[in-house]
Structures are given as C-alpha cells and as structure tokens.
Amino acid sequence: MTRTLFPVLTVLFGILVIWFLAVAPMNIRVTLDQAARAGGDVVPTEAVERRNASTLSLLLNNKSYIAGGYDLDRPRLPTPTQVGQELWKTTGAMILKGRTWSKRSLIYHGWITLQSTFWGFLLGTSVGILGAVLVVKSRVLEMSLVPWAIISQAVPIVALAPMIIVLSSQAGIDGRGFPKALISSYLCFFPVMVGMIKGLRAPNAEQLDLLKTYSASGQQQFLKLRVPASLPYLFTSLKIGVAAALVGAIVGELPTGAISGLGARILIGDQFGTPLAIWSALFAAAILAGVLVTLLDRTQHVLLRKMGMRT
Amino acid sequence: MTAETVIKAENLSLTFQTNDGPVHALKDVSLDIKKGDFVSFIGPSGCGKTTFLRCMADLETPTAGDITVNGVSPHEARRSRAYGYVFQHAGLYPWRTIGRNVRLPLEIMGYPTAEQDERIKRVLELVDLAGFEKKFPWQLSGGMQQRASIARALAFDADILLMDEPFGALDEIVRDHLNEQLLKLWAKTQKTICFVTHSIPEAVYLSTKIVVMSPRPGRISDVIECPLPAERPLDIRDTQEFLDVAHRVREGLRAGHSYD
Numbered sequence: 324m325t326r327t328l329f330p331v332l333t334v335l336f337g338i339l340v341i342w343f344l345a346v347a348p349m350n351i352r353v354t355l356d357q358a359a360r361a362g363g364d365v366v367p368t369e370a371v372e373r374r375n376a377s378t379l380s381l382l383l384n385n386k387s388y389i390a391g392g393y394d395l396d397r398p399r400l401p402t403p404t405q406v407g408q409e410l411w412k413t414t415g416a417m418i419l420k421g422r423t424w425s426k427r428s429l430i431y432h433g434w435i436t437l438q439s440t441f442w443g444f445l446l447g448t449s450v451g452i453l454g455a456v457l458v459v460k461s462r463v464l465e466m467s468l469v470p471w472a473i474i475s476q477a478v479p480i481v482a483l484a485p486m487i488i489v490l491s492s493q494a495g496i497d498g499r500g501f502p503k504a505l506i507s508s509y510l511c512f513f514p515v516m517v518g519m520i521k522g523l524r525a526p527n528a529e530q531l532d533l534l535k536t537y538s539a540s541g542q543q544q545f546l547k548l549r550v551p552a553s554l555p556y557l558f559t560s561l562k563i564g565v566a567a568a569l570v571g572a573i574v575g576e577l578p579t580g581a582i583s584g585l586g587a588r589i590l591i592g593d594q595f596g597t598p599l600a601i602w603s604a605l606f607a608a609a610i611l612a613g614v615l616v617t618l619l620d621r622t623q624h625v626l627l628r629k630m631g632m633r634t
Numbered sequence: 635m636t637a638e639t640v641i642k643a644e645n646l647s648l649t650f651q652t653n654d655g656p657v658h659a660l661k662d663v664s665l666d667i668k669k670g671d672f673v674s675f676i677g678p679s680g681c682g683k684t685t686f687l688r689c690m691a692d693l694e695t696p697t698a699g700d701i702t703v704n705g706v707s708p709h710e711a712r713r714s715r716a717y718g719y720v721f722q723h724a725g726l727y728p729w730r731t732i733g734r735n736v737r738l739p740l741e742i743m744g745y746p747t748a749e750q751d752e753r754i755k756r757v758l759e760l761v762d763l764a765g766f767e768k769k770f771p772w773q774l775s776g777g778m779q780q781r782a783s784i785a786r787a788l789a790f791d792a793d794i795l796l797m798d799e800p801f802g803a804l805d806e807i808v809r810d811h812l813n814e815q816l817l818k819l820w821a822k823t824q825k826t827i828c829f830v831t832h833s834i835p836e837a838v839y840l841s842t843k844i845v846v847m848s849p850r851p852g853r854i855s856d857v858i859e860c861p862l863p864a865e866r867p868l869d870i871r872d873t874q875e876f877l878d879v880a881h882r883v884r885e886g887l888r889a890g891h892s893y894d
Contacts, residue, residue, distance in 0.1 A: 529721045529722075529723060529725045530725055530727065532693055532719075532721070533719070533721065533725055534742070535692075535693060535712070536691055536693070536712065536717070536718070536719040537715065537738075537739045537742045537743065538712050538713050538715055539742045543742050547738065547741070547742070548727070551727070551729045552729075554729075630729040631728065631729055631730070631731065631770035631771075631772075632728060632729060
C-alpha cells in the first residue's frame with residue numbers, strides 16, 4: 324500500500340500544478356471582460372479587439388488582472404481550491420448542518436447514482452458471466468453471440484439511452500430506476516463477458532487432460548477447473564465493469580431529464596452556467612469510482628490469498 | 635513368467651494431418667506389456683513415445699491398428715479409471731492445497747469423505763510428503779510437486795501408472811532421489827508402470843523392459859529386457875552389467891538416427 328502511495332501522490336501533485344497554472348490562460352478573457360465592464364484599465368480596451376488578440380498577449384499586457392482569474396464566481400476553469408471548497412460545501416458541510424439528504428447535497432445525488440450503478444453492475448455482471456459461460460460451452464453460441472456483443476459496444480450509448488427510456492416507459496415501467504440500470508448494465512456486461520471468456524478458457528491442455536484421465540463429467544470439469552481458474556480474470560473484469568457501470572449510470576441520467584443523480588448535477592450545472600457544480604459532481608463521480616474499484620480490489624486480494632494465490 | 639498381458643498394441647499407427655502434409659507419429663507399433671512390468675520408452679523428440687503413452691490413455695486416437703488396455707479398448711479403460719497419469723509438469727491446481735490436489739480424483743470418482751481422508755494420508759506418506767497437506771503447490775520445490783502429482787495418480791485404485799517424462803524438468807540430484815523412491819514405490823504397490831524418458835541411465839536404472847523408439851515415422855527400433863536384479867541401489871549404475879545395457883540402448887538410439 325505505502326509502496327504505491329508515493330507514485331500516486333507524485334502524479335496527483337503534477338496534475339494539480341498543471342491545473343493550477345492552466346487557470347490563468349483559461350480565465351483571462353472572462354476576467355478582462357468583467358474588469359472592463361467595471362471600468363478597469365484593460366489592454367486592449369475594446370471587446371472585439373480582445374477577441375482577436377492571442378491569449379498569451381492578453382496575459383502579458385494585463386499582468387495585474389491575472390490574479391483575478393483565480394477568484395471568479397463562474398470561471399471557465401475553477402482552481403483546485405475552488406473545486407475542493409465546493410465539494411466540501413456540498414458534502415461534509417451538509418452533514419455537519421444535518422442536511423445530508425438535501426437536494427443540494429452531493430451525498431444525496433451520489434447515493435441516487437450509486438443505486439443505479441449497483442443494479443446496473445449486478446445485471447451487467449450476471450449477463451456478462453452468463454454470456455461467457457454460454458460462449459465457452461458452445462461453439463455455435465460463440466459464433467452467434469460474440470459478434471453481437473462487440474457490435475453492441477460500437478453503438479454510442481448516448482444515442483441509445485433516450486430510446487431505452489422511451490421504450491421502458493412505453494412498456495409501462497414507472498420511474499427512471501430500471502432504464503438507468505439497463506443503460507448502466509449495457510456498458511458493464513462487455514468487459515465482464517470478455518474477461519470471463521478468457522478466464523474460463525485459462526486452463527491449459529495438461530490440466531484438462533488430467534480431468535479426462537479421471538473420466539470427469541463436463542460439469543465437474545466446469546466446476547472444479549474452469550470456474551476456479553477464471554476467478555483472477557473475473558476480478559480484473561469486475562473492476563473495469565464497476566467503473567463502466569458508474570459511467571453508464573451517469574450517462575443514463577443525462578438525457579432522461581432526471582433532476583437527481585450526479586449526471587443530473589452535471590447537466591443542470593451546464594444549463595445554469597455554474598461550472599463549480601459541474602466540476603464538483605465530476606470529482607464526486609471520480610471519487611465514487613475510486614472507492615468502488617478499491618473495494619473490489621481488496622475483496623480480490625483477500626479471496627485469492629485464501630485460495631493460495633500469490634497476489 | 636506367464637504374467638497376464640495388461641497392454642497390447644498391434645500394428646498401431648497414428649497419423650496427424652497437418653498443413654505440411656501427414657505426420658506419422660506412430661507407424662506399425664506392436665508391443666506387449668505384462669502385469670507388473672516397468673517399461674521405459676526412450677528416444678529422441680518426435681519418436682512418438684509420448685503419443686504412444688497418450689494412445690494407451692485414450693488422450694489420442696490411433697488411426698490404424700489395435701490397442702487394448704486390461705483387455706478392453708483404451709476408451710473403456712479410461713471410463714473404468716484403469717490408470718493413473720503423471721504429466722511432464724506436475725500440473726497441480728494452484729488454488730488447491732497439496733491435500734486437496736490429491737483429493738481431486740477421489741472427489742470426481744465419488745469416494746466417501748472418510749475414505750478420501752484416509753487415502754490422502756496413505757499416499758502422501760508413500761511419497762514422503764506427510765505433513766505437507768495444507769501447503770499450496772508454490773510453497774513446494776519442483777521435486778516435491780512432482781511427488782505430489784505421483785501421489786495424486788496413486789490415490790485411486792488403478793493398476794497401471796502412465797508417466798510422461800515426470801522428472802524431465804528436474805535437476806539430476808533430485809531426479810536420482812526420485813528414481814530411487816519410484817522403484818521402492820513400484821515394489822510396494824506392484825503396479826504396471828509405463829515411463830517415458832529422455833535419459834538413458836534413468837531408463838536402464840528403472841526398467842524391466844526398455845523400448846527404444848526412433849522418429850520419422852515413429853516406431854520401435856529395439857526392445858531390451860533389462861537383466862538387472864529387482865533390488866537396485868543407486869550405485870548399481872557403476873556396474874559393468876548396467877553399462878552394458880546402457881550401451882545397447884545407445885546403439886539402438888544411434889541405429890534409429892542413422893535412418894535419416
């Protein structure tokens with residue numbers, strides 16, 4: 324754990340530095356526009372001329388205004404501190420005020436998204452594993468199922484999501500829970516299926532021949548060899564799958580007119596021009612994904628250790 | 635010397651169809667193996683010794699000729715679990731402890747749990763691995779892993795033991811030790827053993843019968859009855875008798891090669 328901590332923190336630090344430096348050029352135009360409107364001394368003075376000037380020349384000619392770009396209410400690119408403050412305001416501070424489940428709390432929205440992610444992950448994983456089992460069991464099913472699974476991933480989910488919602492409401496399913504889970508599982512099943520096909524085929528010829536010499540049945544071969552051999556592959560694909568399920572859940576919230584969930588926060592932030600809301604929702608989603616993947620990683624570690632594997 | 639025939643091959647041939655044309659892995663191979671024999675198959679790569687063993691085990695299907703194991707077809711012999719097979723690599727399942735690896739065939743064959751426990755204990759003692767039941771394969775040396783895989787093949791009541799270069803990947807010191815143990819095991823269990831090897835001293839030291847094979851097409855070029863006594867300490871390999879047999883095996887191998 325400590326061995327991986329240092330490189331991770333180094334990269335994180337690097338990203339923060341780049342991010343911080345990028346704030347000045349990204350926000351300079353907004354800052355100058357605001358300053359000009361307030362009667363400040365801006366070079367060039369005309370808005371049209373500023374539009375045609377390069378970002379670099381604007382920065383160099385208006386050095387005194389650069390600092391202002393780090394403290395805007397509606398910045399093009401907020402600073403890391405602004406995002407951090409907004410995150411705290413919508414999570415920790417909410418808890419302290421006893422408003423954890425308020426509509427302004429990201430914990431509430433995160434919980435909504437997490438539920439869709441969970442159901443989508445469950446459905447996607449089941450479909451993925453079942454698909455892999457069928458494909459490994461039967462050559463005919465392999466030839467008929469695998470191409471469709473691949474094609475399914477070539478269809479942009481953003482295009483498919485509204486149709487899923489329309490069709491599921493037409494089918495008489497109330498609420499957004501089910502279509503969201505369905506969209507989420509659509510992204511999730513594929514990595515699980517691919518990983519499990521590989522895992523169930525992992526046993527080598529010698530391991531298979533051994534069971535043949537015992538005259539073992541197909542079911543015994545499956546349960547005593549293929550399933551245990553596939554477990555390391557399963558966990559690797561579950562980790563990819565759960566991240567995909569989260570993305571699917573967020574995508575599922577975008578075109579549905581949802582008002583709760585991290586995806587809805589991102590969309591509303593965009594529509595109302597509050598970039599801080601978008602950025603904090605984005606980070607909440609990233610943190611959520613990190614937590615989910617870490618949980619699965621720990622489970623994998625413990626389970627494979629128990630199975631005598633060196634992890 | 636009228637022991638019953640356990641394995642009988644008559645004009646056995648096996649041809650693989652490849653993109654480069656047919657490959658004659660075995661051609662007109664005939665051999666009788668008697669109960670209690672220790673038969674070694676020796677020859678260069680591609681001489682069909684492993685293929686022959688795999689035919690006995692019903693892991694390959696011959697394209698011509700006849701072969702019987704215990705008087706029935708290899709398929710029926712396999713269904714009735716007539717043999718234990720030891721592979722070149724120990725092939726232990728890494729997620730099972732040594733004890734549970736030995737339990738695998740017993741589980742599959744449906745032995746009652748109490749009997750499984752008793753058999754595991756007995757065969758692990760037989761290969762000197764008592765006390766290693768709870769270890770995982772990676773915690774054992776290569777030689778110990780191979781002994782565990784022999785224990786696994788001995789756990790159920792098969793009279794025939796088919797061994798495909800079981801000690802090929804081990805160093806010579808470990809190999810000597812395992813050869814000595816294998817002879818003791820054979821004396822104790824009275825099994826019929828078919829043993830594929832690359833090593834002349836190993837073949838001479840272990841066998842009652844040495845089958846020399848040569849490639850392209852895979853065939854038997856000599857069958858040598860080994861005159862050494864049943865009781866064989868390791869230093870028997872320095873006796874003139876031993877060297878004479880080894881010499882004859884070497885001659886047989888050379889004759890096979892000159893065919894090219």
